[in-house]
Amino acid sequence: MAASYLQIEQVSMDFTRGDLTSHVLQNINLKIDKGEYISIIGHSGCGKSTVLNIVAGLLRATSGVVILDGKEVNDPGPDRSLVFQNHSLLPWLTVYENVALAVNKIFKHSKSAAERHEWTLRNLEMVNMTHALNKRPAEISGGMKQRVGIARALSMEPKVLLLDEPFGALDALTRAHLQDEVMRIQSELKNTVMMITHDVDEAVLLSDRIVMMTNGPSATIGEILKIDLPRPRDRITLADDPTYNHYRHQVLSFLYEKQRKVDVA
Amino acid sequence: MNSRANITSVPAEPLVIKPRVADFKKPLVGILKKWKTFLISRFLPPLIVMTILVGVWELTCSRPDASLPSASAMLEQSWELIVNPFYDNGGNDVGMAWQILASLERVAYGYLIAVVVGVSLGVLIGQSTWALRGLDPVFQVLRTVPPLAWLPLSLAGFQDSHPSAIFVIFITAIWPIIINTSVGVRNIPEDYRNVARVIRLNGLEYFRQVMLPSAAPYIFSGLRIGVGLSWLAIVAAEMLIGGVGIGFFIWDAWNSSLISDIILALIYVGVVGFILDRMVAFIGNRVTRGTSAG
Numbered sequence: 273m274a275a276s277y278l279q280i281e282q283v284s285m286d287f288t289r290g291d292l293t294s295h296v297l298q299n300i301n302l303k304i305d306k307g308e309y310i311s312i313i314g315h316s317g318c319g320k321s322t323v324l325n326i327v328a329g330l331l332r333a334t335s336g337v338v339i340l341d342g343k344e345v346n347d348p349g350p351d352r353s354l355v356f357q358n359h360s361l362l363p364w365l366t367v368y369e370n371v372a373l374a375v376n377k378i379f380k381h382s383k384s385a386a387e388r389h390e391w392t393l394r395n396l397e398m399v400n401m402t403h404a405l406n407k408r409p410a411e412i413s414g415g416m417k418q419r420v421g422i423a424r425a426l427s428m429e430p431k432v433l434l435l436d437e438p439f440g441a442l443d444a445l446t447r448a449h450l451q452d453e454v455m456r457i458q459s460e461l462k463n464t465v466m467m468i469t470h471d472v473d474e475a476v477l478l479s480d481r482i483v484m485m486t487n488g489p490s491a492t493i494g495e496i497l498k499i500d501l502p503r504p505r506d507r508i509t510l511a512d513d514p515t516y517n518h519y520r521h522q523v524l525s526f527l528y529e530k531q532r533k534v535d536v537a
Numbered sequence: 538m539n540s541r542a543n544i545t546s547v548p549a550e551p552l553v554i555k556p557r558v559a560d561f562k563k564p565l566v567g568i569l570k571k572w573k574t575f576l577i578s579r580f581l582p583p584l585i586v587m588t589i590l591v592g593v594w595e596l597t598c599s600r601p602d603a604s605l606p607s608a609s610a611m612l613e614q615s616w617e618l619i620v621n622p623f624y625d626n627g628g629n630d631v632g633m634a635w636q637i638l639a640s641l642e643r644v645a646y647g648y649l650i651a652v653v654v655g656v657s658l659g660v661l662i663g664q665s666t667w668a669l670r671g672l673d674p675v676f677q678v679l680r681t682v683p684p685l686a687w688l689p690l691s692l693a694g695f696q697d698s699h700p701s702a703i704f705v706i707f708i709t710a711i712w713p714i715i716i717n718t719s720v721g722v723r724n725i726p727e728d729y730r731n732v733a734r735v736i737r738l739n740g741l742e743y744f745r746q747v748m749l750p751s752a753a754p755y756i757f758s759g760l761r762i763g764v765g766l767s768w769l770a771i772v773a774a775e776m777l778i779g780g781v782g783i784g785f786f787i788w789d790a791w792n793s794s795l796i797s798d799i800i801l802a803l804i805y806v807g808v809v810g811f812i813l814d815r816m817v818a819f820i821g822n823r824v825t826r827g828t829s830a831g
Contacts, residue, residue, distance in 0.1 A: 328735070329734075330731055330734065330735075347734075348731070348734040348735045348737070349735065349737060350735060350736055350737065352735070353735060354731070354735055356728055356731070356732075358728065360726070360728030360729065360731070360732055362729060362732070362746075362747065362750070362751075364750040364751075364753075364825075373736070373746060374736045377736045377737065377738060377742070378736060378737075428735075428736070
């Protein structure tokens with residue numbers, strides 16, 4: 273069996289509080305190739321964010337391992353950079369400083385000060401945010417904050433980019449715009465991406481494969497759907513594309529027929 | 538495309554210029570008007586209230602059997618002190634400014650030590666649950682001890698009045714600083730911690746780049762309460778330890794039955810306390826600008 277770039281092997285997660293133990297994840301197995309764009313979709317509370325946090329190293333799995341590029345993941349690090357749902361920029365730093373904080377720390381020894389400055393600007397340029405370098409997060413819109421968050425994550429040159437519902441807090445128009453940007457950047461940089469989402473269209477449009485999770489407790493991977501659509505993808509032409517709609521249908525039927533959430537009104 | 542741009546730009550030009558000429562006079566008049574309304578709305582109400590208060594004071598204390606001096610009598614009796622704040626006849630016989638400065642010096646020492654120790658301990662019990670469990674009960678009991686109750690003990694310990702007064706200020710100001718700092722550190726959003734963990738900030742970097750700015754609004758509200766309390770405590774402490782200082786000045790004036798000097802000293806104490814509070818608030822606003830906004 274050839275080793276994949278990112279391997280999640282037999283990962284289970286239990287949370288214990290007092291005498292109560294809840295089994296959140298059970299036997300998660302996933303292999304991701306270099307340059308692949310993977311979405312994880314599932315109902316809220318199914319533990320998809322927990323999977324991401326385990327890969328990020330922010331949580332320790334109760335059992336099982338995550339192996340990235342031949343090394344076991346034990347703690348958080350810049351090779352697995354995160355884009356958080358609520359951007360989590362530091363509000364007392366400007367747009368430039370937020371990215372520079374990461375760049376200056378990670379490339380302290382490998383790049384000169386001028387190179388780091390250059391690199392910070394280049395990443396902000398990639399997300400079209402150079403017009404607001406000296407603004408603080410409170411002074412820019414939600415979509416712009418998320419752009420800066422993406423720039424910060426990209427600037428770390430991660431082996432895998434982890435997106436935790438990156439567009440969840442945005443309005444539909446901004447979301448579509450940012451999805452297009454992410455597709456454009458992805459076509460340039462060929463990053464390995466793992467994205468958590470609960471948006472079916474987003475998953476089909478962006479992903480190479482969609483990982484569908486069953487409902488918790490003891491959630492696991494239900495089905496994996498390969499999205500065989502040519503890139504670059506265009507949301508308007510795809511809207512009438514039968515293959516695209518077929519994929520959409522498959523995800524929808526998994527979520528709303530096979531894994532229908534009974535306790536949600 | 539080009540012709541279209543030209544059509545729109547031509548009529549736009551005069552539209553921009555016209556209001557500019559008319560606007561020229563407007564700002565001057567506008568600024569004056571703004572200042573006038575600002576002065577009237579901000580300074581008139583306190584002025585009226587002050588006049589009424591002084592009037593009532595004057596009326597109630599002007600009767601021959603009044604035990605306190607009236608406003609005019611106070612001005613007359615303490616006139617020397619009011620006009621000469623900087624005289625120095627040696628010993629305790631110095632102007633009001635020197636008395637206040639002596640008190641401020643003690644407060645400055647005690648308060649600064651309290652800031653350093655308080656923020657450090659606050660960070661410790663904010664970071665470590667073990668330290669919180671161990672130290673919090675001690676703090677909760679000690680912080681209820683009134684400032685002056687510490688004075689005899691510190692006199693016994695230091696064998697000298699000067700460090701004792703500083704210690705009383707320190708022990709008074711430190712509790713709100715510790716408690717607020719620890720709450721601020723505990724309330725650092727999980728996301729900021731995660732960002733720091735992903736880019737692997739070390740302890741010192743995390744402290745400087747994330748913890749201090751994030752907790753700064755809490756820390757500064759503790760610092761503000763602390764400075765107010767230390768100014769409250771210094772007057773009482775100085776009454777007991779003697780020497781130069783506004784507290785002993787008040788006590789001395791009482792022993793010499795110079796009631797008007799006491800009133801003058803109280804005004805000084807109030808104004809200085811107000812300034813101290815505003816200074817810390819001002820620094821806090823400058824430092825935490827943008828911190829609390831999400």
